[in-house]
Amino acid sequence: MTMGNKKELPPEQREALLSTLKGRFEKNMHRHQGLAWANVQAKLEAFPEKLWSLHEMERTGGEPDVVGQDKKTGEYIFYDCSAESPNGRRSVSYDREGQESRKEHKPENNALDMAAAMGIALLSEAEYRELQQLGKFDMKTSSWVKTPAEIRKLGGALFADFRYGNVFVYHNGAQSYYAARGFRGSLKV
Template identity: 70%
Template sequence: MGNKNKLLPQQRKELLHTLKARFEKNMNRHKGIEWAKVHARLELTAEKLWSLNEMEDSGGEPDVADYDKKTGEYIFYDCAAESPKGRRSVCYDDEALEKRKEYKPKNSAVEMAAGMGIELLTEEQYRYLQSLQKAGENLDTKTSSWIKTPDAVRKLGGALFCDYRYGNIFVYHNGAESYYAARAFRGCVRV
């Protein structure tokens, strides 16, 4: 295992191989983007590679899903078919975790994402990610994913999550302290 925010050379090599293979297999997610340019950016950002490895290790299957023309950054999203297994059974944030008196989960989505160096997807990003999927291959058809919740909702004790059912993307609310075996979170990282 590598040091905090740094991968060992073999880990780097394996991760880059995995990312390239996934990139080539899923061209529908990044039309007009060349792997050579993505690879060049990745080689310059050891900390971002560490974050991508955290996404991979927790079952997120990160892949390039967007490009920011203003900043020149490639944006990797968690593209696993279902919410990442290594991030399930978490409440929304640390405030919610502290409010639980019994049966506390081990962590919160917001804290885990921060520890991984990634951001929770917004509702807009979640919908965008779903739009990139091939017909019949929607995400979260059996699970759900916490999304970044607006402050006004969070101040009232709630948090938002999304899933895909009945041919539609649904946005729901729950108490922020709730957690379920089939709910995790999807994140993104800019490289």
């Protein structure tokens, strides 16, 4: 819901989301050792637009959770921690250029535009590898990752998954899309 120009959740949705996030935080302490939920919640309550973005991550199946804290800025870092690529963000091409370049069977959306609309960023390859240190993700699906400009300029885009006990990063045309490929996001609060 947008209130004025700001994206804010109504009080009942905000409370439900905070409860969900707190439960996930407490259940997965290995992802954020040394951090306290009370501090995270205080930061979230100070930035309602970030709560809106986390709600979008949750609504699309991302199961966002705290994975660390930026030592320079003090911001808490959230990643999508769903076991598989978020279900509500699959079957999308990498970006608008890739989406529009398809002659037929165009996907309904693309990862970069969806992420921007949600107020989040695609995970980079390094962030994706960090996430995989916290568990096993994308064992049946794959996720687009932020693609370097030099690769994108040539028509390609990168995606990653976890198979055979390893993280694999591959390439595809940015216009491609698959039912089992989505994207994971990050948000700093």
